[in-house]
Amino acid sequence: MNEAGVSETTVLQQEIALEQEHVDRVYTRLAELRRDASRAEREGYRMSGVGTFGSLVERDAMVFHAARRRHALDAEHEGLVFGRLDRDTGATHYVGRMGIRDESAQPLVVDWRAPAAAAFYRATPAEPLGVVRRRMIQSRRERVTGISDDLLDPEAAPPGMRVVGDGALLAGLSRATGPGMRDIVATIQREQDEAIRSPAAGVTIVTGGPGTGKTAVALHRAAYLLYSDRNRFAGGGVLVVGPSGVFVDYISTVLPSLGEDTATLRSLGTLVAGYRAERVDSGPVAAVKGSLRMRRVLERASHDAPPDGPTELRLLYQGSLLRLEAAELDRIRHRALPRGARRNEVRGNGFDAVFDALWAQAQRLKVRNLPEKPEFESELADRGDFRAFLKAWWPRLTPMRVLRWLATPERLRAYANGILSRDEIATLQGSFDALADSGPTIADVALLDELDELMGRPRQPAKRNRSPFHVRDGVHEVSTYADRQAAARAQQVQRDDDYREYAHVVVDEAQDVSPLQWRMIGRRGQYASWTIVGDPAQTAWPGDQAELDRARDRALGSRRRHTFALTTNYRNSAEIFAVAASVIRSVMPDLPLPAAVRSTGVDPLDVVTDAASLPDAIREAAQKQLAEVAGTVGVITPAERRAEVAGWLAELPGRLQVVSALQAKGMEYDAVVLVEPAEIAVDRAGVRTLYVALSRATQRLTCVGTHDWRPGGASAG
Numbered sequence: 001m002n003e004a005g006v007s008e009t010t011v012l013q014q015e016i017a018l019e020q021e022h023v024d025r026v027y028t029r030l031a032e033l034r035r036d037a038s039r040a041e042r043e044g045y046r047m048s049g050v051g052t053f054g055s056l057v058e059r060d061a062m063v064f065h066a067a068r069r070r071h072a073l074d075a076e077h078e079g080l081v082f083g084r085l086d087r088d089t090g091a092t093h094y095v096g097r098m099g100i101r102d103e104s105a106q107p108l109v110v111d112w113r114a115p116a117a118a119a120f121y122r123a124t125p126a127e128p129l130g131v132v133r134r135r136m137i138q139s140r141r142e143r144v145t146g147i148s149d150d151l152l153d154p155e156a157a158p159p160g161m162r163v164v165g166d167g168a169l170l171a172g173l174s175r176a177t178g179p180g181m182r183d184i185v186a187t188i189q190r191e192q193d194e195a196i197r198s199p200a201a202g203v204t205i206v207t208g209g210p211g212t213g214k215t216a217v218a219l220h221r222a223a224y225l226l227y228s229d230r231n232r233f234a235g236g237g238v239l240v241v242g243p244s245g246v247f248v249d250y251i252s253t254v255l256p257s258l259g260e261d262t263a264t265l266r267s268l269g270t271l272v273a274g275y276r277a278e279r280v281d282s283g284p285v286a287a288v289k290g291s292l293r294m295r296r297v298l299e300r301a302s303h304d305a306p307p308d309g310p311t312e313l314r315l316l317y318q319g320s321l322l323r324l325e326a327a328e329l330d331r332i333r334h335r336a337l338p339r340g341a342r343r344n345e346v347r348g349n350g351f352d353a354v355f356d357a358l359w360a361q362a363q364r365l366k367v368r369n370l371p372e373k374p375e376f377e378s379e380l381a382d383r384g385d386f387r388a389f390l391k392a393w394w395p396r397l398t399p400m401r402v403l404r405w406l407a408t409p410e411r412l413r414a415y416a417n418g419i420l421s422r423d424e425i426a427t428l429q430g431s432f433d434a435l436a437d438s439g440p441t442i443a444d445v446a447l448l449d450e451l452d453e454l455m456g457r458p459r460q461p462a463k464r465n466r467s468p469f470h471v472r473d474g475v476h477e478v479s480t481y482a483d484r485q486a487a488a489r490a491q492q493v494q495r496d497d498d499y500r501e502y503a504h505v506v507v508d509e510a511q512d513v514s515p516l517q518w519r520m521i522g523r524r525g526q527y528a529s530w531t532i533v534g535d536p537a538q539t540a541w542p543g544d545q546a547e548l549d550r551a552r553d554r555a556l557g558s559r560r561r562h563t564f565a566l567t568t569n570y571r572n573s574a575e576i577f578a579v580a581a582s583v584i585r586s587v588m589p590d591l592p593l594p595a596a597v598r599s600t601g602v603d604p605l606d607v608v609t610d611a612a613s614l615p616d617a618i619r620e621a622a623q624k625q626l627a628e629v630a631g632t633v634g635v636i637t638p639a640e641r642r643a644e645v646a647g648w649l650a651e652l653p654g655r656l657q658v659v660s661a662l663q664a665k666g667m668e669y670d671a672v673v674l675v676e677p678a679e680i681a682v683d684r685a686g687v688r689t690l691y692v693a694l695s696r697a698t699q700r701l702t703c704v705g706t707h708d709w710r711p712g713g714a715s716a717g
């Protein structure tokens, strides 16, 4: 009871009822707006009957705006209002997933990304920013279910101001994890907000240990940029790159729930048009494939003769035999394809040189009735056998075809000689064998992109202009600025797969991007500003760190950099993070680590068993965890054991996922069963990968293996 004799529960109920009134008004208004948007969309379609060209443009713009608005109104339904600010001026603002105004244009809810909402995330008792009370409003569907207040400036509080509830952040963190990442829009912390709202230009670099919200920050930043400068970022596009398909699926639900479905999400294996790679190479192979030196190896391959091409040309012309030997053909190819030239683009030069050589020969041989050179050339060009020779001798090559040449040991050796060491060549040996049947690995995709650049593309017929402002009788239709903006946005939805002019590029788990992958991403962000998110301590990159830094710096160019460090681990229980911390400290004793804010009182378990009992022990641990947590369970294995372990657990429900330690990057599960930790921590890079695997669980962690694995060998059973 408080002084007025009202119980705290009653106060809470009264405050909830009060907020419910406002939330009801918001949903009523939302329904009206949705009706308006649908009507505008229908009217827009009706205008198509009117017929003038100007009206068609207007129709496009109208339908586009109305449909987007309707879509946004539909997407933002759940938990639309999540905050309230009572300011020292007496004004009150509600903060939510989108901005909504009443009939007289007064704001009912302020969009979380608007400047007026920044104080919701940034105000602290030490620096209240004019906020007296910050209130978090929790709801399910349209019902307010809880309230939690922070009184930030008690001296400015009006008499009778009530302060209720506590711990909205911690309550949120303990909730079960679903298959997709949750958005944290209601509980973004100050240090995170600073990174989210950092200036759009240049490069924003966000670092921090496991679970500090780097991914969450990156996605909220994408949503923030799309809101703050829609023309620029929705028009040019925002590209979000993550390490794996599993990870991209995991984060893909977040952006629409933040009000943005205009960002393009890609994994490193799907960034290049035409490939959907999920296969991974072993660490040492990936390190060689990712090295910048591979570019020179590929350059040699891209200038080589195709393995199945003709070695000489014989042509009977007017009774004389014209002949180009292998050495002559090689000489012609080398001359037509000097260093730096792109093979698919200079094909015509090679053909011209063959004509020249044949012409010179025909003159030398004093061929009977030799016509003028142009006629000689067109006679040859009409001959099927000659055309077939040219096509086979200098074919249009795809990157995939050339990469496959590296599966031949002699070719690999010849291309890599003097560039890679003998050991590195041996490491690569065999790693291209499965290309033909199974497609590329994730590391191969960067090699294919490099080859694409080295070889150039055959000239394509010009694409049809898809601009909605068609040229009629050679004249561009006059349109308003707003029309053009709307149409530009409508067009970006149809951006082609090989689009390269993104306005902003977000790279998540950046510590694992190889030098060649930086080049691959860089090609798509030449005009972009960037957000780079990562944790160097979590890298599995076994290659040369200096080379990695150089490649990254080159991709980012001289753009201005802003750096932010996040310091609180919101994911792991303190008990789980303590184990992960001890592992990384064994190789990086001075590494600053984040503080884990939540304790469950449950220590991680270690199960050591013999090889024969391993399947049962893993199954038992997984079943126990499924019983103990309501959300997801991740079984994390060394890469080469994933398929086998998945087979042992095939019967278990869908909220259990079996992933390799590399696939576990960036992921989060309520409970984790970690299989054979000792096999992951085989070297320094392996210890860092183990650190990643150990820091995936929010509630429970069990390690199961046939060896003692803890640094110092002190496993507790």
Ligand SMILES: Nc1ncnc2c1ncn2[C@@H]1O[C@H](COP(=O)(O)OP(=O)(O)OP(=O)(O)O)[C@@H](O)[C@H]1O
Pocket (backbone or CB within 6 Å): 169, 172, 173, 182, 183, 184, 187, 188, 189, 192, 208, 209, 210, 211, 212, 213, 214, 215, 216, 217, 535, 538, 570, 571, 665, 666, 667, 668, 695
């Ligand atoms: N301010 C916050 N409020 C509530 N939850 C948060 C907050 N910040 C982060 N989280 C939660 O913490 C977890 C970890 O966040 P996230 O995956 O973004 O971390 P990360 O730094 O990318 O981790 P890692 O480097 O280990 O992959 C997620 O469940 C996220 O929703």
